[in-house]
Structures are given as C-alpha cells and as structure tokens.
Amino acid sequence: MLLTLLPSVPVWKESNKLVFDRKFYDGVLKYCSLWPGNVRCVMREGNKEPPKFGLVTLQKEELPFEIHIVESCNNITESHLTDSNTVLASGDNHELLHISYLCKQKSIRCIYIIEYTLKTRLQIVALDAPTILHRIKRSIFILNQERRRSKAFLHANGIQANGVPSFDSYSSEKKDDLLYFDNRVKPSEIITDAQLGERLNYLELKKPLRLAFSGRLIKIKGADDLINVAHLLNLAGVDFIFSIYGTGDLDTYMQDQIIQKKLTDKVFLKGSVDFNSALLPALKAHTDLFVCLHKQGDPSCTYIETLSCGLPIIGYENEAFTGILSKKDIGWSAPINDTKAIARIIQLLDNNRHLIAEKAQNSVEIAKENDFETTFTRRINHLIGERG
Numbered sequence: 001m002l003l004t005l006l007p008s009v010p011v012w013k014e015s016n017k018l019v020f021d022r023k024f025y026d027g028v029l030k031y032c033s034l035w036p037g038n039v040r041c042v043m044r045e046g047n048k049e050p051p052k053f054g055l056v057t058l059q060k061e062e063l064p065f066e067i068h069i070v071e072s073c074n075n076i077t078e079s080h081l082t083d084s085n086t087v088l089a090s091g092d093n094h095e096l097l098h099i100s101y102l103c104k105q106k107s108i109r110c111i112y113i114i115e116y117t118l119k120t121r122l123q124i125v126a127l128d129a130p131t132i133l134h135r136i137k138r139s140i141f142i143l144n145q146e147r148r149r150s151k152a153f154l155h156a157n158g159i160q161a162n163g164v165p166s167f168d169s170y171s172s173e174k175k176d177d178l179l180y181f182d183n184r185v186k187p188s189e190i191i192t193d194a195q196l197g198e199r200l201n202y203l204e205l206k207k208p209l210r211l212a213f214s215g216r217l218i219k220i221k222g223a224d225d226l227i228n229v230a231h232l233l234n235l236a237g238v239d240f241i242f243s244i245y246g247t248g249d250l251d252t253y254m255q256d257q258i259i260q261k262k263l264t265d266k267v268f269l270k271g272s273v274d275f276n277s278a279l280l281p282a283l284k285a286h287t288d289l290f291v292c293l294h295k296q297g298d299p300s301c302t303y304i305e306t307l308s309c310g311l312p313i314i315g316y317e318n319e320a321f322t323g324i325l326s327k328k329d330i331g332w333s334a335p336i337n338d339t340k341a342i343a344r345i346i347q348l349l350d351n352n353r354h355l356i357a358e359k360a361q362n363s364v365e366i367a368k369e370n371d372f373e374t375t376f377t378r379r380i381n382h383l384i385g386e387r388g
Helices: 022-034 099-106 118-128 132-155 164-170 193-203 223-235 251-260 275-286 302-307 319-327 339-351 354-369 372-384
Strands: 002-006 012-014 017-021 038-044 055-059 066-070 086-090 109-114 158-162 178-180 209-214 240-245 267-271 289-292 313-316 331-334
Touching (some): 158 164, 164 319, 193 275, 223 339, 289 302, 313 339, 331 339
Parallel strands (some): 209 240
C-alpha cells in the first residue's frame, strides 16, 4: 500500500542535502511508522530563505520515505500519484485543489487536510493587508479560491479537519470526515497528577499569579495586546509574573512597551526556547494561567499543548478557541481586542484561585483524549478507511 502526502509546507535544497520543517518531518516519520506500507511525499521547493530554527537537514538517501520535489504544486500530475492507494493533500493550499479530480479519475482514495475556514482567511487578510485596496484584492482572490475548494472537496472521499471550526465548515454527512486537534505532545509528556498537585498547592499560597504566553510575537497572534493586559493588571494592583516565550516582528516593540509602562519586574520576554526541554517543563511547573490572545481562528497547536500542562486558558473568543470550549470547559473567553475584559477576568481569577484549579483537571482530560499518538492513530485508521 502506498500513501502519498501532498503538504502545504515546502522543502529546501542546501547543497546536496534537503532541509525540512522539523514538525512536518516528525509527522512524516509517524506516518511511516503507522501506515501499513510505503510513504511518498511530493513537495514544492521553497523559494524563500528557510526559518532560522525548527529545521532538520538530511541527505536524500537517509529519508525513510520516497520524495519528489516540484517547482510548484500546480505542476503535480497523475504521474506523481502512480501506484498510490491513498492521497492526503493540503486543502488549505489552493494549488492542490485539482488533486481530487486526478484521484477520482484513477480511483485513488483522496482525503484533504483542512485547517482554515473562510472567516479565518479573511481575518488574516484584514490584519495583514497594508492598504484597503490590497485587502479588497486579496479578499476577492480568497473568495474565488473558496469556490474552487468547495468543488474540490465534493470530489474527494473526505476530509481531516484540524479543529472544530474547519470541521463544522467543511464536513458533510455524505463524506468520510474526521475531526482532530493537531499537537506535538506524547502521552508521557502530559502533566502527572503529582506535578499538577504541586502547582495547585502554589495557587493556595497567594503568591504572584504566574501567567504565560508562547508563540510567534506577531499581530495575528495578539502579541501586541499582551503588554497592554499586563499594564491593566498592574494598574489594578494584581500581583503577577508574566513570561512570554517566542520571537517575532514585535520583539522590539514589546520590549520598549515593557520599559515604557514600567513592567520590567513583571513581564519577561524569554525568547525562543526548545519545546520539549524548556517550554513544557516551564509551563507545567511555573505557570498558573495561559493568556492566548489569537485574533484569528487558526487551529493552533498551542491550545492542546497548553492544556497538556494542566493549564486553563484565557483567550479571545476566536473560532478555534470557541470550538475547544464547546468540547470541554477549560478556560474563559472575551471578545477579540477587548484587553480590558481579559484583565478583569484575570483579576477575578486571582481573587478566586479555586476557579483555576477546577478547570486544570478538565485541561488534562482533553489533552489525554487528543495526544500526539492517539491523534495519529485515528488519522491513519481514517486514511485506510477504517474508524478507530
């Protein structure tokens, strides 16, 4: 049996080696270990500089899977799908929307992965477009591609939807569809009862409330609002420590705001840290509440990964976070851009810390239901055409 993967992420060439996004590569290794046959990747070559971190570099001969590199995903043809039993393609990449037609002609099982809804795509344009004219042009393009996407999904066998919003938007009773929550947390990395107990004991001591955020420091992730929330908490007299993990376009702005608002003893920019050896341990042992101000509803791994640390989340009520809250009572939400509401809720929780402790256990439960191993097993069974 041959599984062919058509991802949205590129691969980069470096001399005679190939450079992969590490998270993507780890995922492919999981496909290789669980799929009852061979795995092929057809990937576009990156035409921009790769990121400075989160990469893995290997010789082609070292790969445990077959790889074909194309200039553009538009160039993928029937020949790239030869002998495939199942094709898993990115439904977010508009250059792959012709794949379901090719698969149908060849009687190949075709599943699309979908993460972003139309609403989220338009939100991203609104946040990123430099002018109104750019916003209009990009929005028209997105609407046209959405029509193509709907038609392409009709010809596919089903979808794997990352997050509740995309599942609600694209699933069909007539298709074989699966809801999942993408994350990197293995069962052994989920916080233990003993670890959680120690942290909850801290809450009872009335010491400073320990807040955290991790992710790219960019506007669509709401990083520009984090310092404002901290400022409001400080004005309200809340005793807290706020650790912010990650880097991005707003690094300098946020550092300047910390100094300007006299928060240097309250807010700390930790930079980019290793996920397994630094971030997870810090969230498990030294954090009480996660502040997640994502302004658009992308199905970020941040949610489940945070919940695996037994951390309740307070965040903007974007589509993704609202979807998770509909599945489990793991936090609190406020309208997007309403930093005052976020600060008020945190102040309330600081004075009623038992509320944080009550939702911490719910956080662990949903993480155990959706850990990396469990999620991938479900997805492989779905690709095969089985339900597990």
